[in-house]
Amino acid sequence: MKRLLPPSVCLLVVAGCTAQKPWTPTVDTFANSRSQYVSQDLEECRSLALQVSGDTAPQGVRGAVIGGLVGAATGAAIGAGFGSPGRGAAVGGAAGGIGVGAARSARAETAFRQAYINCMRQRGHNVITS
Numbered sequence: 001m002k003r004l005l006p007p008s009v010c011l012l013v014v015a016g017c018t019a020q021k022p023w024t025p026t027v028d029t030f031a032n033s034r035s036q037y038v039s040q041d042l043e044e045c046r047s048l049a050l051q052v053s054g055d056t057a058p059q060g061v062r063g064a065v066i067g068g069l070v071g072a073a074t075g076a077a078i079g080a081g082f083g084s085p086g087r088g089a090a091v092g093g094a095a096g097g098i099g100v101g102a103a104r105s106a107r108a109e110t111a112f113r114q115a116y117i118n119c120m121r122q123r124g125h126n127v128i129t130s
Contacts (some may be wrong), residue, residue: 022046023109025117028126038125045119053111 024042029035120127 023113023116025113025120026128027120028128030126032124032126034124037123041120041123041125045116045123048119049112049115052115053108 024046027038027042029038034041117127117129
């Protein structure tokens with residue numbers, strides 16, 4: 001008989017493996033008196049933006065764990081009413097983990113991008129948003 005990993009473990013493995021390509025804002029250097037500082041400012045602003053927003057991967061994993069726990073508890077309670085608390089907990093844990101994890105990761109990514117853009121603009125660069 002084959003045993004599968006619990007959904008919460010699978011969810012954490014998937015959430016930890018979804019590393020994204022680092023995002024960098026597009027900077028228009030035409031007629032910019034500070035164009036020689038773009039590379040230095042990009043590095044410094046990336047560091048500052050990460051401090052402001054928190055890293056997206058840990059935020060997503062934390063959200064997945066919290067959402068999974070809450071979803072599992074809720075799913076177990078609902079499943080108990082239908083005679084299958086274990087299956088309800090599994091489904092609720094997976095759904096809650098995926099939903100909350102994705103939402104936290106998206107919020108952290110949005111905060112990171114906005115902080116990065118703001119930093120570059122404050123340093124006098126024309127940032128083109130996508």
